[in-house]
Amino acid sequence: xxxxxxxxxxxxxxxxxxxxxxxxxxxxxxxxxxxxxxxxxxxxxxxxxxxxxxxxxxxxxxxxxxxxxxxxxxxxxxxxxxxxxxxxxxxxxxxxxxxxxxxxxxxxxxxxxxxxxxxxxxxxxxxxxxxxxxxxxxxxxxxxxxxxxxxxxxxxxxxxxxxxxxxxxxxxxxxxxxxxxxxxxxxxxxxxxxxxxxxxxxxxxxxxxxxxxxxxxxxxxxxxxxxxxxxxxxxxxxxxxxxxxxxxxxxxxxxxxxxxxxxxxxxxxxxxxxxxxxxxxxxxx
Amino acid sequence: xxxxxxxxxxxxxxxxxxxxxxxxxxxxxxxxxxxxxxxxxxxxxxxxxxxxxxxxxxxxxxxxxxxxxxxxxxxxxxxxxxxxxxxxxxxxxxxxxxxxxxxxxxxxxxxxxxxxxxxxxxxxxxxxxxxxxxxxxxxxxxxxxxxxxxxxxxxxxxxxxxxxxxxxxxxxxxxxxxxxxxxxxxxxxxxxxxxxxxxxxxxxxxxxxxxxxxxxxxxxxxxxxxxxxxxxxxxxxxxxxxxxxxxxxxxxxxxxxxxxxxxxxxxxxxxxxxxxxxxxxxxxxxxxxxxxxxxxxxxxxxxxxxxxxxxxxxxxxxxxxxxxxxxxxxxxxxxxxxxxxxxxxxxxxxxxxxxxxxxxxx
Numbered sequence: 001x002x003x004x005x006x007x008x009x010x011x012x013x014x015x016x017x018x019x020x021x022x023x024x025x026x027x028x029x030x031x032x033x034x035x036x037x038x039x040x041x042x043x044x045x046x047x048x049x050x051x052x053x054x055x056x057x058x059x060x061x062x063x064x065x066x067x068x069x070x071x072x073x074x075x076x077x078x079x080x081x082x083x084x085x086x087x088x089x090x091x092x093x094x095x096x097x098x099x100x101x102x103x104x105x106x107x108x109x110x111x112x113x114x115x116x117x118x119x120x121x122x123x124x125x126x127x128x129x130x131x132x133x134x135x136x137x138x139x140x141x142x143x144x145x146x147x148x149x150x151x152x153x154x155x156x157x158x159x160x161x162x163x164x165x166x167x168x169x170x171x172x173x174x175x176x177x178x179x180x181x182x183x184x185x186x187x188x189x190x191x192x193x194x195x196x197x198x199x200x201x202x203x204x205x206x207x208x209x210x211x212x213x214x215x216x217x218x219x220x221x222x223x224x225x226x227x228x229x230x231x232x233x234x235x236x237x238x239x240x241x242x243x244x245x246x247x248x249x250x251x252x253x254x255x256x257x258x259x260x261x262x263x264x265x266x267x268x269x270x271x272x273x274x275x276x277x278x279x280x281x282x283x284x285x
Numbered sequence: 286x287x288x289x290x291x292x293x294x295x296x297x298x299x300x301x302x303x304x305x306x307x308x309x310x311x312x313x314x315x316x317x318x319x320x321x322x323x324x325x326x327x328x329x330x331x332x333x334x335x336x337x338x339x340x341x342x343x344x345x346x347x348x349x350x351x352x353x354x355x356x357x358x359x360x361x362x363x364x365x366x367x368x369x370x371x372x373x374x375x376x377x378x379x380x381x382x383x384x385x386x387x388x389x390x391x392x393x394x395x396x397x398x399x400x401x402x403x404x405x406x407x408x409x410x411x412x413x414x415x416x417x418x419x420x421x422x423x424x425x426x427x428x429x430x431x432x433x434x435x436x437x438x439x440x441x442x443x444x445x446x447x448x449x450x451x452x453x454x455x456x457x458x459x460x461x462x463x464x465x466x467x468x469x470x471x472x473x474x475x476x477x478x479x480x481x482x483x484x485x486x487x488x489x490x491x492x493x494x495x496x497x498x499x500x501x502x503x504x505x506x507x508x509x510x511x512x513x514x515x516x517x518x519x520x521x522x523x524x525x526x527x528x529x530x531x532x533x534x535x536x537x538x539x540x541x542x543x544x545x546x547x548x549x550x551x552x553x554x555x556x557x558x559x560x561x562x563x564x565x566x567x568x569x570x571x572x573x574x575x576x577x578x579x580x581x582x583x584x585x586x587x588x589x590x591x592x593x594x595x596x597x598x599x600x601x602x603x604x605x606x607x608x609x610x611x612x613x614x615x616x617x618x619x620x621x622x623x624x625x626x627x628x629x630x631x632x633x634x635x636x637x638x639x640x641x642x643x644x645x646x647x
Contacts, residue, residue, distance in 0.1 A: 179370035182337055183428075185357040186364040187384030187435060197383070201374040283373050285417045 029263060035256035048257035056234065057258070064219055064236040065265075067150055071157035072214035078158070079165020080207060083173040086166075100170070103163035110160050111223035118156045118228065123147050148229050156228060157221065161214050168213060172206035175284055202284070209276035216269035220262065236262060286349065288313040288471050289334075289439060294343035296329050303329040305495040307343070314469040316462070318482035321492035322518065327475045330492075331441050334473060336360050347438050363432030363470075367444040369424040371416040377403070377427050378412040384435040402430035405464060422453040429461065433468060440465065442474040446481060458484060479519045483507065491515050513637050516562035523563045523606050524637070529553050535631070537561070540601035544578050547631030560637040565595070565609035567633035570619070571626040579628045582606065584619045594618055600627065 039045045051057060082103075086096050121128045124141060132138045146152050176199060184194040222237035231238055236258055243255030287310035294307040304326040311317050319327035332338040334345055336357035344353045352360050371380050381402050385395045403409040406426040416424055425445055432440060445461070446454045462485050465472050476482050482489045483503040491498045491506060491514070499511045510516035513524050527537035527544075532555060535548040539561075546561060553559065571579055582598040585605075594615040596608040608627065610618070619625050 177368065177370065179366045179368050180372060182335070182357070183364065183366060183370040183372075183431075184383070184387075185337075186335060186360075186362060186441075187387060187431070188358045188361075189383070189387045190358065193387050197387075198372050198374065202372075283415065283417055 032256045032259045032263070035252070036260040038256075039253060045253075048253040049260075051251075051254045052257050052261055057236075057239065057254075060234045060236045060239045061261070063150065063234055067154050067157065067235070068215045068218035070154045071161045071218045072211050074154070075158050075161025075214050076165050076169075076207060076211040078162045079210075080169055080173075080203075082162070082166050083169045086170070087173050087176065088178070100166070103166045105163075107160050107164040107167055110221065112227040114156065114159060114224050115227035118147060118152075118159070122155075148232060150233060153225055153229060153233060156224060157218050161218060164217060165210055165214060168210040169203075169206060172203055172280065176202065202280075205276040205280040205283075209273040209280070212269040212273045212276075216266040216273075219269075220266055287311060288315075288348055289473075290344070290346040291330070291334070292344045292346065294330060294333055294345070295341045296326070296333060296338060297341045303495055304333070307497060309490065309500075311471055311473070313471055314466075316465055316472045316474065316485055316487050318474045318476055318486040318489045319492060320476055320479060320482040320489050320519070321498075322477055324494075325492040326495040327477075327490075327492050328443060331443055331473060331475050334439070335362055335364055335441055361435070361437055362439045362441060363435060363437030364441040364443065365425070365428050365432050365445045367447050369416070369421075369428045369448075371424055371428055371431070373416050376413050376415055377408065377419070380416070380427055381431045381434050383431065388435065398434055402434045405433075405467075406430045406460075420453075421449050422457055425449065425457060426460070429464065433464070433470065437470070440470045440472040442472060444475055444477070446476070446478070454481075461485065483519070489519075491519060493518070509635055510562055511638050513560055513562070516635070516637060521565050521607060521609075523565065523568075525561045525563060525604065525606075527559055527561055529555055529557045529559060531555070532557075539580075540604055542580050542601050544580070544634070545631045546634045546636070548634070548636055550636070562635040562637050563606075563629060563633060565607045566593075566611065568606070568608045568627050568629045569614065570596075570608070570610070571628045573626065576628055578631060579626050582625055582627050584621050584623045584625060586621050587618050589615075589618075598625070598627070 036048050037044055037046070039047060052061075082099070085091065086099060091099075118126075120126055122140070122145075123129065124147075126147075129140060132140060147156070180198055181191075181194055184198060189197070220237065222235075222241060225233065225235050226238055226241065231242065240255055240258040240262070243251045243258065289309070289311040291307060291309040294304055295302070296304040307326070307330055309317070319330055321327050329338060333340050333343075336352070336355060340353065344351055346352070347360070347362075372383065375383065378399055381399045382395050385398055390398070399412070400409070403412055406429060408423060408426055408430075411419065411423065411427075416427070419427065425448075428445070442461070446457055449457060458481060474482070474485060483506075486503055488500060489503055489506045490500050493514045499506055499515045501509075506515060506519050510519060510522065516522035516524055525539055527539050527546075529550060530536040530538050530543055532550045532553045535546040535550055537544060537546050537559060550559070580600050582600040585597045585599055588595045588597075592611065594610045596610065596619070598606050598608060600606055606627065
């Protein structure tokens with residue numbers, strides 16, 4: 001029996017991705033789901049989940065959520081502003097393309113290189129820090145800024161959060177039709193009234209959805225935070241790293257529980273993002 | 286004094302000139318169509334009236350007020366877009382009420398006006414639906430209601446029927462005409478569809494390459510086209526280059542065949558070249574030869590189009606002619622290659638000017 005050509009094409013097209021998803025998403029997630037409810041001997045237990053209620057873990061979640069939320073909201077606001085500025089014919093096409101390409105690169109620029117770049121730029125002995133002191137007499141560290149703090153880490157995360165927002169929100173911004181603004185103008189609306197009554201409600205589901213995506217992105221970040229602050233800031237990802245790397249905090253059971261907690265947080269964010277995006281697509285159809 | 290005056294409008298985009306010296310006077314309640322192919326400048330004229338494009342030269346005057354430099358929102362003009370341009374986040378009711386809300390109208394008055402508009406477009410049951418839940422025809426009706434809800438001085442219609450399928454287009458066309466006449470609003474309608482323009486308008490402005498080719502009632506534009514462009518764009522026409530044989534009687538030669546055009550041409554002399562238009566439906570096939578303006582022809586092909594049969598023929602060896610036969614005449618059609626005799630009334634021939642511009646469309 002000959003298989004239909006379309007079926008064969010689908011299998012060959014989707015097959016590798018499905019295999020990848022099974023090996024690197026489904027199996028690890030299933031493994032950590034099981035591990036979160038097992039003790040060292042493989043017996044069923046709630047002790048690992050109970051460990052999530054210990055003060056240090058609660059603090060880690062609180063700090064992670066604070067940094068993720070701050071970097072998501074600030075990144076979303078800045079990214080939205082850039083996307084709106086790039087919309088339509090306001091910016092020459094080559095510049096627009098260059099900015100979007102740059103966003104594509106910087107949204108994936110994280111970990112040790114990013115940490116080093118920020119240390120070299122706005123660290124205590126960073127180039128920008130030194131230039132500000134030399135030419136303007138401003139020492140940002142005297143003003144309370146510290147790169148190796150929650151604020152500093154949030155600031156660093158913005159480097160990849162903002163361009164990610166630009167890339168995620170750009171299709172929705174591009175979807176704003178010129179006819180809408182012209183129709184509103186014909187009906188007597190000022191630009192502010194049009195923005196408030198039409199643009200904001202249309203973009204709101206996409207902006208909220210994209211902000212959730214940014215939140216999940218920051219929540220799962222570990223390399224940048226670890227490279228920049230070591231273990232001086234108590235983040236869930238750093239705590240999780242400590243449980244599995246085999247030092248004094250070694251507790252694989254708690255590690256499984258922490259990972260499960262992260263899956264739940266990022267999973268909820270992603271589901272909400274997809275639902276909001278579907279709602280927006282349906283409305284704009 | 287005219288209600289809408291467009292005076293010497295010109296629009297250029299860099300080196301390219303989209304509209305050349307466009308003038309038009311429209312009366313209150315008049316329905317005028319700007320008809321022409323893509324890129325002829327008709328939409329640019331509309332956008333200059335709307336205030337979306339600033340004219341490079343000329344003035345826009347509405348009811349005695351020069352609005353040339355007023356922003357769109359201050360012109361009190363309604364506009365219906367080809368893409369409907371309904372706000373997707375608002376319901377039908379919300380869309381119709383939008384202009385009234387930004388104008389600060391009282392809630393009760395808004396509700397009353399929305400109800401009135403929904404009744405006008407015949408969709409009172411869809412007030413709570415979102416645009417994505419409506420068909421194209423329904424969306425365009427709502428767009429029309431939204432545009433007229435603010436009681437605009439002028440209604441601009443930018444190819445509002447183009448995105449709809451044929452059946453809906455005809456039905457909405459009739460509704461559009463009825464609503465415009467009921468409200469007595471001055472309307473400027475942009476279209477590339479000559480049938481729409483002829484069916485809806487009091488007057489038609491035919492445009493080509495930024496220039497006005499002809500302005501007139503639908504019957505004038507169809508029956509007495511002034512230029513070869515109008516003759517061929519509005520309906521189908523045989524455009525026949527001829528030589529004058531007798532300027533007084535209007536006798537001309539089409540190749541080696543002499544025909545009577547029944548128009549005295551005192552300003553022309555014998556041997557001058559003139560261009561004549563002859564509508565395909567003005568030509569008959571005769572069973573005999575010898576009548577005035579009867580010409581021998583050879584049938585090249587025959588196409589049956591339902592209510593009409595279209596014949597392509599050749600006269601005098603190389604002059605191509607199209608003939609449309611209707612009714613009984615289309616029952617017994619000649620075969621390709623057959624020799625037939627064509628005949629037309631002298632008054633069916635229309636002398637065409639060389640292209641004339643700067644027409645005052647008053």
